[in-house]
Amino acid sequence: MTTPPEQPGPERPDRPLPPASSTTVYRSGRRGWRRGRGAGGARRRGPLRRILLALLVVVVLVVAYGVGVGIWAVAQVQRTDALGGYAGRPAAGKGTNWLLVGSDTRKNLSKEQQQDLHVGSDSGDETDTIIVLHYGASGPYLVSIPRDSYVGIPGHGKNKINASYALGGPALLTRTVEQATGLRLDHYAEVDFGGFVDVVDALGGVEVCVPRDVSDSYSGADFKAGCQTMDGTQALAYARDRHSYADGDLGRVRAQQQLIAAIADKALSPGTLLLPWRLLPFLGASLDALTVDRDAGLLNLGKLGTEMDDISHGDGSTTTVPIAGEPSVPGVGDVVEWDAAEAAELFSALRSDTTIPTFGSN
Numbered sequence: 592m593t594t595p596p597e598q599p600g601p602e603r604p605d606r607p608l609p610p611a612s613s614t615t616v617y618r619s620g621r622r623g624w625r626r627g628r629g630a631g632g633a634r635r636r637g638p639l640r641r642i643l644l645a646l647l648v649v650v651v652l653v654v655a656y657g658v659g660v661g662i663w664a665v666a667q668v669q670r671t672d673a674l675g676g677y678a679g680r681p682a683a684g685k686g687t688n689w690l691l692v693g694s695d696t697r698k699n700l701s702k703e704q705q706q707d708l709h710v711g712s713d714s715g716d717e718t719d720t721i722i723v724l725h726y727g728a729s730g731p732y733l734v735s736i737p738r739d740s741y742v743g744i745p746g747h748g749k750n751k752i753n754a755s756y757a758l759g760g761p762a763l764l765t766r767t768v769e770q771a772t773g774l775r776l777d778h779y780a781e782v783d784f785g786g787f788v789d790v791v792d793a794l795g796g797v798e799v800c801v802p803r804d805v806s807d808s809y810s811g812a813d814f815k816a817g818c819q820t821m822d823g824t825q826a827l828a829y830a831r832d833r834h835s836y837a838d839g840d841l842g843r844v845r846a847q848q849q850l851i852a853a854i855a856d857k858a859l860s861p862g863t864l865l866l867p868w869r870l871l872p873f874l875g876a877s878l879d880a881l882t883v884d885r886d887a888g889l890l891n892l893g894k895l896g897t898e899m900d901d902i903s904h905g906d907g908s909t910t911t912v913p914i915a916g917e918p919s920v921p922g923v924g925d926v927v928e929w930d931a932a933e934a935a936e937l938f939s940a941l942r943s944d945t946t947i948p949t950f951g952s953n
Contacts, residue, residue: 668892669882673761673779677745681775685944686727688774689895690765692781693720693830693847694756718753718764719831720847723774724898727944731898731907733851734937734947735844740912741926742771751926761882772938778891779884786880787830788823790854793876794863796820797853805835826850840927841911848909855899913937913950 721736738753744767747758755767765776800818812832830850836842863869913933919925933950940947
């Protein structure tokens, strides 16, 4: 049998081909490197996806919790017709003005509570604390109005400013403040004696640095100088004490400003906001204690809290309406008269939302 002639093949290089095993290893290694990189990436992406998913779930739960609490809080808050309703209101200025009021009503206190809190049993409703909170491009500022300020009360002649609350409730008080200061008030918030005590207790007390020894049998205040934690009853006594100070009501105003800052600082701390078992009791006590105007919504109340917290951390400042004297008026008693020129300068700065002036007495 004749063997067919060998067919010419393609030209091949003179150097020998690598062994087959080398070729297989090379190719497998190359593909394996690609597959290995992909598999490793998948292994790395697996835990990362789970972490991101867990974070997303946490964020959703926190947002849902915050929104739910906010909706509940706004629905529970007590409201009153405190603003407007009369002709000739001051024009709106720049920034936002809240009127913050501490009422000395005893309506919700038992005889035992009245005795424990040293608040007496007067049936009349007046205001122990009257403060304007201003914030905007300038501020925030807390401006205390002494409760014995001698001003005109619409329809009732001149009297102490806190008498306006007894004569006509929140609506007459806000009207009196607006006409005396020339400021248009945007919102109103009020807390009574019992509510104040409950709020402080719900926070587990607040830390207050007492600048000097104070002792007042009328309010029950009895504190040594130094930083200390006060419960609700102690904080109320400290806020109501005016007999320990040479300048009486003006000394009490400074103590009240100090307490407001301490409460805001504790209320907005992570230890309160991030722990539901602390936040919810505080909110419950606050809602029971707080009365606001009809238009104050969740964002307004949140802004109120953050501005107060800013003040507690040294941003902004606190002051008192400048005083000219404290004469005695027949039929009215000892009153506080404002320094007309300095008070006008202060309220003008608030209306224009500019830096408030500093006076020698503040």
